[in-house]
Structure formats: C-alpha cells, structure tokens
Amino acid sequence: MKKISKPQTIFIDLDGTTLDGKTKGKNQNYFSNQNKQIFNELKEQNINVVVSTGRGDLPKTWNILKTANSDQNCILWNGSKVYANGKLIFEKSISxxxxxxxxxxxxxxxxxxxxxxxxxxxxxxxxxxxxxxxxxxxxxxxxxxxxxxxxxxxxxxxxxxxxxxxxxxxxxxxxxxxxxxxxxxxxxxxxxxxxxxKNCSKGNAEKILSNYFNWDLNNSYHFGDSMNDASAKNVVNKLIAMKNASKNFKIQADFVSEFNYKKGGFAKTIKKYFEMTEE
CATH class of the missing domain: 3.30.1240.10 (Hypothetical Protein, Haloacid Dehalogenase-like Hydrolase; Chain: A; domain 2)
Structure with a gap:
C-alpha cells in the first residue's frame, strides 16, 4: 500500500486505540512512550492530533489528555462536548x-x-x-x-x-x-x-471542530476500534480500524491496521502508512 501523504488532522480514540498502557493493580490507563513520541512528532510536523473519545468531562480524562498535551482541542462523551483552544464550543445533554x-x-x-x-x-x-x-x-x-x-x-x-x-x-x-x-x-x-x-457523535463533533478552525476534513483521518467511531465514516477522508477492532467496525472502516493497539500499535501504524514530511 502506498503511503498516505501528510495529513492535516488526525482524530484518535483512546481506549482500544491509543491508550495502550495500564498500571498493574490499579485501574489507571496511560499512553506508552511510543505513542507519546509519535504524538510529539506529528505535532512537530504541524499535524493536528485531536482526541475523540467516549470518555467524559471527568478529572481522570483530563489527566490522560494532559500527558499527551491534547487537552486544548478535544471531543468528549462521543461528541456531547467539544473543546477548541480550551473553550467549550459545543455541548448537548439528553433530554x-x-x-x-x-x-x-x-x-x-x-x-x-x-x-x-x-x-x-x-x-x-x-x-x-x-x-x-x-x-x-x-x-x-x-x-x-x-x-x-x-x-x-x-x-x-x-x-x-x-x-x-x-x-x-x-x-x-x-x-x-x-x-x-x-x-x-x-x-x-x-x-x-x-x-x-441526537447529533452527539464523533463524526458530527469532528465537523464542528474542523469548521471552527477551518480544517480540511478531506485531509483528516480517524483512528478507532468500535462502533462509536463509525460515525466518522464519510466525514473524514479515511476511517482506520486497529487490528483489535470489533468485527462490525472493521467492516465500516476504510482500512484495517495490521497492528493491535497494544505496545505502541498506533505509532507503528502511523510510521507504516503515513508520510511524515512533505515530498
């Protein structure tokens, strides 16, 4: 497969996609050094890395986001809250x-x-x-x-x-x-x-955030592992499933990574499938 040219934005799910470390004896998840390093490399290339997660507006979530310097622009509760530059720009609760x-x-x-x-x-x-x-x-x-x-x-x-x-x-x-x-x-x-x-989905939230910053959705990609990621289909350029993704989500995805999310699988996927610099 030919490598994908440098993207403008990469939207990432957490659990089962990029959050690949867990403290033994404690229910504390974290990013591996491999994934944190790739986040930094992407940002150095002026590529937007945005967390798009089902996790909520809770202290535990913010602590995770801060470790990756991803707490300014993010999508929480599958799109029920959207933050841009640290400011809440969209919010909707269930009636x-x-x-x-x-x-x-x-x-x-x-x-x-x-x-x-x-x-x-x-x-x-x-x-x-x-x-x-x-x-x-x-x-x-x-x-x-x-x-x-x-x-x-x-x-x-x-x-x-x-x-x-x-x-x-x-x-x-x-x-x-x-x-x-x-x-x-x-x-x-x-x-x-x-x-x-209604309309609180990752896909719709990614539209909201991209419109806010004038990002090109045709040059954006979404990484995920379950059906709550499927709403990004036909919103971003490509919907990418990790190897460990659910069977139904793999069917929806534009392509499936050969790497499981564990042990820096996201970082390995970026390095294998994406150009990191302009040709």
Whole structure:
C-alpha cells in the first residue's frame, strides 16, 4: 500500500486505540512512550492530533489528555462536548424525558447503567457480579429508585453479562428512539451500549471542530476500534480500524491496521502508512 501523504488532522480514540498502557493493580490507563513520541512528532510536523473519545468531562480524562498535551482541542462523551483552544464550543445533554424513559426501561429489563461515564460513582448495577466488582474497586453501588434526574446527563452506558439480553435491549432502544438519540455499541466484542443526544457523535463533533478552525476534513483521518467511531465514516477522508477492532467496525472502516493497539500499535501504524514530511 502506498503511503498516505501528510495529513492535516488526525482524530484518535483512546481506549482500544491509543491508550495502550495500564498500571498493574490499579485501574489507571496511560499512553506508552511510543505513542507519546509519535504524538510529539506529528505535532512537530504541524499535524493536528485531536482526541475523540467516549470518555467524559471527568478529572481522570483530563489527566490522560494532559500527558499527551491534547487537552486544548478535544471531543468528549462521543461528541456531547467539544473543546477548541480550551473553550467549550459545543455541548448537548439528553433530554430529561428521554432519560426517564430509558432508565425505567433499563430497570424493567434488569440492565445495568453507567451515567456520564463515571463508573466508580454513578453505576446502577443489576447483577451480583457487577456489584461485587464495584465493592472490590471501592466504587459506589447505586439503586435505580434513587436515580438523580436533576443532573445534566450527556451519556448513558448500558451493560449486561448476557449478550442476547443486551442485543435485544439495543434493538428495542433503536426501535423507540432512533430519531431522538445516537445509539452505538462499544467495548470489547460489543459489550456496551452507548447513548448520547441526537447529533452527539464523533463524526458530527469532528465537523464542528474542523469548521471552527477551518480544517480540511478531506485531509483528516480517524483512528478507532468500535462502533462509536463509525460515525466518522464519510466525514473524514479515511476511517482506520486497529487490528483489535470489533468485527462490525472493521467492516465500516476504510482500512484495517495490521497492528493491535497494544505496545505502541498506533505509532507503528502511523510510521507504516503515513508520510511524515512533505515530498
């Protein structure tokens, strides 16, 4: 394959794509030195590197972004918040009515929920396994009967250990709310359902940010690993899947890297497929 000429912008997912290190004994993820080095090399070539993630506007996320000097321009909660030059330029939460309906539906279906990507503090578990995990990690076990409908909710994550139940729940959500919400699978082997407000997708957020800076989307690329990255298809020039990506996302992607995200897979992909300097 001929190398891709120098891009203007590269949008990167975190988990399963570029966030390839994890502290043993702690649930702390980080970028490997290989990936941090390639971020710096890209920026030295005046290539914009923008994090486009499902992670939320939380201290843990900002700490990760700062380690890569990527906290000024970023996309959070799959596009529910967009930052440019450190300023919030787009924000949209899910309507209260839709939140109430979905939470009641999840409760009836015995589906667990994570609110605003805050696993430790805002998980509503329905299984003994998830409750046990939360206890071991010293997280909070919430009950649906005490759900806080007053806070702005930018993203809901639904999960269940039984894949059949989860797929059935996702199908029903789309049947009821396809015109009102963005609904996508994520996680390893489509183990999670992520829901955001309508038009809060990575693809739409990348349009918003590119329009703000007058970046050329035809000279932009998106790296990801799951179906919440698929919205960038036909928005950027090429949608690139890591080798470890979900089967459905690989089908959507324009091409698949030969490298798994671990051990600097993103850096290896850039070096193999992209020209780093102008010819």
């Amino acid at each position: 209260n009515e839709l939140v109430v309906n979905m939470i009641n539906f999840a409760r009836r279906s015995k589906i667990s929920t994570i609110v605003n990507s805050d696993f430790y503090n805002k998980t509503y578990p329905t299984t003994l396994l998830l409750k046990t995990i939360l206890k071991l990690l010293k997280g909070k076990i919430n009950r649906y009967s005490q759900f806080n409908y007053k806070e702005p909710i930018y993203k809901l994550i639904f999960m269940h250990k039984n894949k059949k139940n989860l797929f059935k729940f996702e199908a029903e959500l789309k049947k009821l709310y396809a015109n009102d919400l963005e609904i996508a699978f994520s996680g390893k082997n489509n183990s999670l359902i992520e829901v955001t407000a």
